[in-house]
Amino acid sequence: MADLTAGVVGASGFTGGELLRLLAAHPEFEIEQATSRSYDGKSVGSVHPNLRGTHPNLRFSDPEELASVDVLFTATPHGVSMEQIDRFQDAAETVVDLSADFRLDTEAEYEEWYDGHSRPELLEESVYALPEINREALPGADLIASGGCNATATILGLHPLIEAGVLDGSEQVVVDVKVGSSEGGAGGGDASSHPERSGVVRPYAPTGHRHEAEIESFLGLDLSFTCHAVDMIRGASATAHVFPNGPVSKGDLWKAYRGAYEDEPFMRMAAGGSGVYRYPEPKAVAGTNYGEVGFELDPSNKRVVVFSAIDNMMKGSAGQAVHAANVALGLNETAGLEFQGLHPVGSP
Amino acid sequence: MADLTAGVVGASGFTGGELLRLLAAHPEFEIEQATSRSYDGKSVGSVHPNLRGTHPNLRFSDPEELASVDVLFTATPHGVSMEQIDRFQDAAETVVDLSADFRLDTEAEYEEWYDGHSRPELLEESVYALPEINREALPGADLIASGGCNATATILGLHPLIEAGVLDGSEQVVVDVKVGSSEGGAGGGDASSHPERSGVVRPYAPTGHRHEAEIESFLGLDLSFTCHAVDMIRGASATAHVFPNGPVSKGDLWKAYRGAYEDEPFMRMAAGGSGVYRYPEPKAVAGTNYGEVGFELDPSNKRVVVFSAIDNMMKGSAGQAVHAANVALGLNETAGLEFQGLHPVGSP
Amino acid sequence: MADLTAGVVGASGFTGGELLRLLAAHPEFEIEQATSRSYDGKSVGSVHPNLRGTHPNLRFSDPEELASVDVLFTATPHGVSMEQIDRFQDAAETVVDLSADFRLDTEAEYEEWYDGHSRPELLEESVYALPEINREALPGADLIASGGCNATATILGLHPLIEAGVLDGSEQVVVDVKVGSSEGGAGGGDASSHPERSGVVRPYAPTGHRHEAEIESFLGLDLSFTCHAVDMIRGASATAHVFPNGPVSKGDLWKAYRGAYEDEPFMRMAAGGSGVYRYPEPKAVAGTNYGEVGFELDPSNKRVVVFSAIDNMMKGSAGQAVHAANVALGLNETAGLEFQGLHPVGSP
Amino acid sequence: MADLTAGVVGASGFTGGELLRLLAAHPEFEIEQATSRSYDGKSVGSVHPNLRGTHPNLRFSDPEELASVDVLFTATPHGVSMEQIDRFQDAAETVVDLSADFRLDTEAEYEEWYDGHSRPELLEESVYALPEINREALPGADLIASGGCNATATILGLHPLIEAGVLDGSEQVVVDVKVGSSEGGAGGGDASSHPERSGVVRPYAPTGHRHEAEIESFLGLDLSFTCHAVDMIRGASATAHVFPNGPVSKGDLWKAYRGAYEDEPFMRMAAGGSGVYRYPEPKAVAGTNYGEVGFELDPSNKRVVVFSAIDNMMKGSAGQAVHAANVALGLNETAGLEFQGLHPVGSP
Incomplete structure (x- = not known):
């Protein structure tokens, strides 16, 4: 039933793990690749204990060799995506970047708040993910910047x-x-x-x-x-x-x-x-x-x-990214995101 | 698509809230009634914040007036179910009790560990829920005792x-x-x-x-x-x-x-x-x-x-109860229970 | 060496327990009485586990029978002190009240923010405790209001x-x-x-x-x-x-x-x-x-x-009260308050 | 009034910080030196926030240059003390080691449970600190091993x-x-x-x-x-x-x-x-x-x-070490250790 393939770059981090969790339970996506430089070859469950048993055959792979997928989620430290964006876009028609690299509109802002930007021409094209304020701009977007x-x-x-x-x-x-x-x-x-x-x-x-x-x-x-x-x-x-x-x-x-x-x-x-x-x-x-x-x-x-x-990991990161991908690709907007939460619960 | 109706007695407690959460997302059950003596008339979201918005029309109702349902989950303090079991069984063909009232096999055990038992003749008939050790006994059971x-x-x-x-x-x-x-x-x-x-x-x-x-x-x-x-x-x-x-x-x-x-x-x-x-x-x-x-x-x-x-609220209580009900009623065993958990997470 | 006697009204609460802890280790005070309506006759260690063993002979006593002491610390719910202030002042020359009853200056403020005040004539006389801003007013004060x-x-x-x-x-x-x-x-x-x-x-x-x-x-x-x-x-x-x-x-x-x-x-x-x-x-x-x-x-x-x-229990309550009492009575200002804190520590 | 000088080796760790805290408030000891390789030259308060202000002039110093003191507390990783014990004993007549290096009695035990021992001849001489079971052996001891x-x-x-x-x-x-x-x-x-x-x-x-x-x-x-x-x-x-x-x-x-x-x-x-x-x-x-x-x-x-x-940092480490030093040197046994603890409190 899953018609679309997805990849996650930076899958051993917290945000990357959250993406794996959401994609694994998503009715439309199949996880094709989960990269991690540090855990290359290890099972995803060895890092993300909630996934032990869930992805018995899924192992982290080398980020240097990207599989071709329909959607690539990139959960890399700030600064990496702007350097690697060509590789990412070669691998997937839709890239959803979870770093800050494509969130702001202008090179000037990156110069003021960050260390500048190496690919400023992409800033106009990239779409800020948050569907509640940007739903109309998402369908068909190539490069989506999930919000902080x-x-x-x-x-x-x-x-x-x-x-x-x-x-x-x-x-x-x-x-x-x-x-x-x-x-x-x-x-x-x-x-x-x-x-x-x-x-x-x-x-x-x-x-x-x-x-x-x-x-x-x-x-x-x-x-x-x-x-x-x-x-x-x-x-x-x-x-x-x-x-x-x-x-x-x-x-x-x-x-x-x-x-x-x-x-x-x-x-x-x-x-x-x-x-x-x-x-x-x-x-x-x-x-x-x-x-x-x-x-x-x-x-x-x-x-x-x-x-x-x-939840900073969900609406503030991985959930927003999947939500935006759902909208961008014309899927059911809530697909894979229906979990209602727990009570009582810690932070959790 | 939900063909079966379910009720929850004691729905404002932690276990009752967990049952509401699971049943709301369950593909086969529709919640017909959620009782609470203390919160009669209040919305379930006012007590269980994770459910605000999820059950916009569901309100707690008086436990004295039980609706007729396919399955009744009873999350009452120990001692209540044995007193009320006739009413519960009148309301539903299948009763899943989450208290300790029907877990042990003999009146003698209730005399040793509790304050005795008012309906000992039901102890032989009741089935301990835990499917991993009792799966064969569950199909068709009328009275299921979810484990501690x-x-x-x-x-x-x-x-x-x-x-x-x-x-x-x-x-x-x-x-x-x-x-x-x-x-x-x-x-x-x-x-x-x-x-x-x-x-x-x-x-x-x-x-x-x-x-x-x-x-x-x-x-x-x-x-x-x-x-x-x-x-x-x-x-x-x-x-x-x-x-x-x-x-x-x-x-x-x-x-x-x-x-x-x-x-x-x-x-x-x-x-x-x-x-x-x-x-x-x-x-x-x-x-x-x-x-x-x-x-x-x-x-x-x-x-x-x-x-x-x-998780004491899930495998140790509400999850076990729903799991047992799935088996008892011949449903997909994992229906409504697929959530994989979170990482990182507190207790949660 | 302890020359002064002290009493604590409301000693089974958190703030009252903190006062007992500070006074027990204070070089100048001896605890004469610790009242608690609910725990009358019980040992203080049965409520405050840090004090088990420390005050082997100290038991809570009835707040209706106040001993005569040099300083009386009153840690009662808001509204109690203004009703009981005559009894408190009969029992001790110096009363340090930890409730809000004597913090504000005017009856009008109590009417705006609380439910009015039954002894407004004392408001002018009472001294706000915080020594960092009010040190000069404390020596010799009869009625001290420890800050919120x-x-x-x-x-x-x-x-x-x-x-x-x-x-x-x-x-x-x-x-x-x-x-x-x-x-x-x-x-x-x-x-x-x-x-x-x-x-x-x-x-x-x-x-x-x-x-x-x-x-x-x-x-x-x-x-x-x-x-x-x-x-x-x-x-x-x-x-x-x-x-x-x-x-x-x-x-x-x-x-x-x-x-x-x-x-x-x-x-x-x-x-x-x-x-x-x-x-x-x-x-x-x-x-x-x-x-x-x-x-x-x-x-x-x-x-x-x-x-x-x-620490809301110390500088924000019991510590401030003892600090103010030290200043009011001309003692060494830091007496009984030298604890430096812990690292690492939770909240604690 | 402080007649004895003390040094702490490994003072930037948790245990070392706890020793500094205890020694600073101890009536008989003056801290002469606090060593830390990583924080050499920094103020102790920059690492241990509870001590900011308490030791305004105390800075970490190089562990290679040990001052001569009456008592040296060594809070180093296991294996360091057995290598450095001659330097430690040259610097102080009494050494209290908080590592595992001198706790066991025989070389055979170190071979079974650790990686052997480089100074086995000292094992018989060293005294296990815990005063409740070893009080008689402590007075005059040169080398004290604080318990795990x-x-x-x-x-x-x-x-x-x-x-x-x-x-x-x-x-x-x-x-x-x-x-x-x-x-x-x-x-x-x-x-x-x-x-x-x-x-x-x-x-x-x-x-x-x-x-x-x-x-x-x-x-x-x-x-x-x-x-x-x-x-x-x-x-x-x-x-x-x-x-x-x-x-x-x-x-x-x-x-x-x-x-x-x-x-x-x-x-x-x-x-x-x-x-x-x-x-x-x-x-x-x-x-x-x-x-x-x-x-x-x-x-x-x-x-x-x-x-x-x-408290593993106190009775289980730094407090036990100071307690043993008090006994070993004939001081008041509870000196510097009178803190009664807090209520309510976390872990803390």
């Missing part, structure tokens, strides 16, 4: 306010993001070791985080952006403190968010109500491709507080 | 050794089980509060744990059983220290476990090898219906150490 | 900027606080149960948090305040996003903070540098009375990001 | 039963130890990274753990020993399943443990009782030099279950 996790969480929270005209881009916006340890990737160094990383509230990239570029580019507004590492494994939670220029009611906000998301298969609202889980939480979406958004109004200081939560 | 989590983990680890004749029941067997906080259920009291429960290694029921009865009854051996609460949410891990009467080789052990499990869709082996995950771990099966078993041989003291790991 | 944890973290971060004139109170200030589960106290309900509380990033009191009143009252500025529960037990971390009206350099900031804190025995700076712990973190001060502050400058949006971290 | 964490936990649990004659060494004893992530040391590799290490119950060294040698050597009995990594940072918990040859009553057990420990300043009993903390738990002793032991009797299988809990 912190950027995705922030954009999902703020985009409806821009669309609905609640914000026009001139407002003060402060975004405080909390992220889990999987963002550091496999083998994250001393700061990621369990004794040092457990129980933290650790400011990192307190200013100048590169995802700021991605957010500002997509939303057309300047923001003040700070990240904190907290004790969870998966998850990104963005809290945006927004100060609209004029009066805004709860009704206006509900209208903006419902207008944006009520037909979206992967978006849910949580804005008050009863019980333990009243607002968006990473736990509520852990392991899933869902995003949650919610808000509260602070009349004392004319502030709107917007909460958004995703 | 700690008992399930232990039985899965030791049963192959009994079957293969490595153990005959006369040996010394010490079982040390580590469990997560979800075993305490929703609203677990002071000992389950986050400040008191985080980071623990806490002996509980150090002797006389009721699951001992279940294990001894099924395996036909006496054992020394002790549980510890550790810092995870889902998961039960059993380590059995076994002292066979005669010499046993690794080959004998592999043969015993392969013979028992190589055709089982939900069992995996992990016994040494390379990488981080060399033996069974709850993390490797978190959120799934898989069980993992493995072993090591200690030549210095003629000991076999057997490791087994499950 | 989130307020303390925030005030310690921002007060030096006010003092140094970097802020004049007209600026936009957004404060995002992350707190541990001990803030919920012993027996915190469903939301505090381990399965629901682990791994969270949970917005709570997203607007209208009562500590806002305390901060605004002490700093003389309006702020936008939001709290998130994260997975730690002890700790409060405040991140303040501040937008000064004019240009500010790193040198200005160092000068402001050094000027405020270089002679403070319990304040430390962490602002960049190398290694894993570059900014204030609750882990670095866990179990101690230290506060850490640090900052970063964001030239792109003229923002100062101020980080501050404390 | 898992061995210490196990020995503290079982030694009283040997002493009291409840065990004679011929019995079946199964010990199942649970340990925290700090045992892996700073920079523990992939298996210690937060995403892989959080929420685990991970069998490690399921058979053949080297601490088995240490335990068997000190207790004179064979045992079956298995370790599991669980989600805590500090802590080692040993559960021993013991099968005495004859009948044993609770009274016999209380007598054995009280006889052994009632005068010990760092030992506490916890055997049943009420409340959340009924048995020994690492949380109850986290950050302290206390050890807790307790037991339960299982009449159904003539088993005694013995629980013991320590």
Whole structure:
């Protein structure tokens, strides 16, 4: 039944493993190749324990020899894809890149935020993956850039306010993001070791985080952006403190968010109500491709507080990539992404 | 496509929520009713955040008014099912009970380990759910007793050794089980509060744990059983220290476990090898219906150490119940239970 | 050598237990009484396991019968102290109240943020405990109000900027606080149960948090305040996003903070540098009375990001209370509070 | 007042940092030197955040140039001390080694369990540190070998039963130890990274753990020993399943443990009782030099279950080393080790 072949470059990393998991359960894709320089020849289950038994015959292979596939997902460190893009595009008609290499629109932005770009002519052609804001541009795209996790969480929270005209881009916006340890990737160094990383509230990239570029580019507004590492494994939670220029009611906000998301298969609202889980939480979406958004109004200081939560490995990375591939290739949009998540659950 | 109707009694608890999650994604079942005395009238998503959006129209209903369904899953505190069993059986041809009320075989055992039994005549008729050891007895069963989590983990680890004749029941067997906080259920009291429960290694029921009865009854051996609460949410891990009467080789052990499990869709082996995950771990099966078993041989003291790991909410409870219902009703055995789990993941 | 007697009202709660721990090791105090309505007659070690063996003869006693002591620490739920203050003051010349009942200055504030105040005439007389900002007012004080944890973290971060004139109170200030589960106290309900509380990033009191009143009252500025529960037990971390009206350099900031804190025995700076712990973190001060502050400058949006971290049970509660008592009574300021903390450590 | 000078070799590791913390607060010692090859010249606070501010002038220095001190604590990887012991003994009259290099009695044991020993003539002279079983041998000792964490936990649990004659060494004893992530040391590799290490119950060294040698050597009995990594940072918990040859009553057990420990300043009993903390738990002793032991009797299988809990960094390492030095040098035995621990607390 699987008519399309898929490859994963960088399959031994966390994101690569998540792609293997999603593709293995996807009704339309068959995994043709999973590359890993370090684990070449080893079984995928030896690195990703959830896959032991699932892919009994699948082994990592050498990234130098790419098989020809319908879709190639590339989960490589930033900077690799721009160097290897010709090889990737030779191997597959559709390339979905999960690094930052093709997310921004202009060479100037890469010069400001990264170390420049070696293939700037591809930037205009590449399509930002997030279907909730970019669905129309995806069908038939050759090169898709899956969004950054912190950027995705922030954009999902703020985009409806821009669309609905609640914000026009001139407002003060402060975004405080909390992220889990999987963002550091496999083998994250001393700061990621369990004794040092457990129980933290650790400011990192307190200013100048590169995802700021991605957010500002997509939303057309300047923001003040700070990240904190907290004790969870998966998850990104963005809290945006927004100060609209004029009066805004709860009704206006509900209208903006419902207008944006009520037909979206992967978006849910949580804005008050009863019980333990009243607002968006990473736990509520852990392991899933869902995003949650919610808000509260602070009349004392004319502030709107917007909460958004995703699983950074899913909606913020591998899930978004598969979602975008589904849309790009005209498949059922939710194929392979139906998992509803668990309760109770840790981060998970 | 869903041809069968299902009900869940006690649907606001952790196990009940897990049943709702599994049944909602199950290709053959439609949820007809989810009862909760405390949350009667509330949406299921208000209690189980993973289900917000998934069951937009499903609300908890009064357990006093049971709908007629094909299968009724009862996730009630111990002692309730034996009192209510006539009502449950009036409502459904097949009842799968997740409490301990119908697990043991004889009234005498309930008198020894519990407070007796009000319907002992049903004990012979009821079928223990665990398909790996009881598959033949399930088709057509009216009353199925889903196994206890700690008992399930232990039985899965030791049963192959009994079957293969490595153990005959006369040996010394010490079982040390580590469990997560979800075993305490929703609203677990002071000992389950986050400040008191985080980071623990806490002996509980150090002797006389009721699951001992279940294990001894099924395996036909006496054992020394002790549980510890550790810092995870889902998961039960059993380590059995076994002292066979005669010499046993690794080959004998592999043969015993392969013979028992190589055709089982939900069992995996992990016994040494390379990488981080060399033996069974709850993390490797978190959120799934898989069980993992493995072993090591200690030549210095003629000991076999057997490791087994499950998700207590899945293989140890709701997953086992759905698995058994699939077998009992002649459905595809893995229907609704294909989730492979996540990596990286917490407990989760 | 202990010349002074001390009593603790509400000694079975988390804060009360922390007071017992500090007073037991304090060179100048002897514990005369530890009251608890629920545990009357039980040993303190049966509730606070760290104290088993330490106070072999100390048992909780009835709060209705207060012993006469030199200092009485009252760790009761908000609203109790204002009702019982006469009894408390009859029992001790110096009362240090750890609730919110005497923190604010005016009855009007209690009407706005709480349910009013039954003894407003005492508000002027009571002294806010935090020695870093209120040291001069403490000696000889009869009624001391120990500060709230989130307020303390925030005030310690921002007060030096006010003092140094970097802020004049007209600026936009957004404060995002992350707190541990001990803030919920012993027996915190469903939301505090381990399965629901682990791994969270949970917005709570997203607007209208009562500590806002305390901060605004002490700093003389309006702020936008939001709290998130994260997975730690002890700790409060405040991140303040501040937008000064004019240009500010790193040198200005160092000068402001050094000027405020270089002679403070319990304040430390962490602002960049190398290694894993570059900014204030609750882990670095866990179990101690230290506060850490640090900052970063964001030239792109003229923002100062101020980080501050404390142990909510210590600097944010019991430690602050003992510190204030030391100052009030003319003792060595650091007596009983010298513990340096642990590394590695969880939250802890 | 500090009359004695102390040095720490390997001061940037977790154990070395713990030694610095203890020595800094110790009334009799002054830290003369803290060596670290990797951090030579850096401040100790840059590695150990709890010490920032505490040792403002203390920097790591080159381990090749040892200062002359009264006591030298060596926290080096196994194998280093036996090579460097002459240099260490030249630098200090008393050397307390925290590695395994001088724990066992005979060269034969090092050949069986390690890679042999280069200075076997020193093995007879060296004294095992644990004061509870070796107090008489410590005064005046030149070379003290601080015990291994898992061995210490196990020995503290079982030694009283040997002493009291409840065990004679011929019995079946199964010990199942649970340990925290700090045992892996700073920079523990992939298996210690937060995403892989959080929420685990991970069998490690399921058979053949080297601490088995240490335990068997000190207790004179064979045992079956298995370790599991669980989600805590500090802590080692040993559960021993013991099968005495004859009948044993609770009274016999209380007598054995009280006889052994009632005068010990760092030992506490916890055997049943009420409340959340009924048995020994690492949380109850986290950050302290206390050890807790307790037991339960299982009449159904003539088993005694013995629980013991320590902080592996303290009683299982640095605390034991300082305790032994206090005894060896005739100081107050509890000097510098009075910290009572925290409640609530994580692992911590």
